[in-house]
Amino acid sequence: MTRISILYPNKKGSRFDFRYYVETHMPMSIRLLSAHPGFRSVSVERGVGGAAPGSEPAYLAMCHFLFASIEDFMAAFMPNADTLQGDIPRYTDIEPVIQFNEVLISR
């Protein structure tokens, strides 16, 4: 199983429209990507704080897609890459950190 994590760094002075992200971008993204049979699950999250009490979160938002494999994710994503990436400027000017992860333990 592969998790694809998209993390938006909490940068001072940056723009992030949570309403558009949660009500428009992510529903579109989930609709397009979950149509692939390799889709397993998705979680969309808002950073609320760091480990130290009262500290800022390192990331404003996180999104994690779980797919059966990297190949399945790529097959789901590539036909929709232009649509999804082209929509990003509508809610943020932050360049996300994106990484692929192999799931070792899940319960």
Next chain:
Amino acid sequence: MTRISILYPNKKGSRFDFRYYVETHMPMSIRLLSAHPGFRSVSVERGVGGAAPGSEPAYLAMCHFLFASIEDFMAAFMPNADTLQGDIPRYTDIEPVIQFNEVLISR
């Protein structure tokens, strides 16, 4: 729902013993924290690459705990904080990025 993310930055020259982490540290951590009724799920992952083909992942490892609330996580974690934090030097010298997230979409 609250997700607690523990991210280990991929730093050159750092030490990370995946075998100890996956076979000893995380099973102990899951055993201790999942005993709390607010525990929902956990995912332990190894970073395999970034968005650009052949690029390094930003994080060597990620661990995400899902709890019913931050309060539930803290109630589960605090009695075990010394045990769990004291075990970290056994597998890494990397200081993890830790953050609390509010889950906005889950499916």
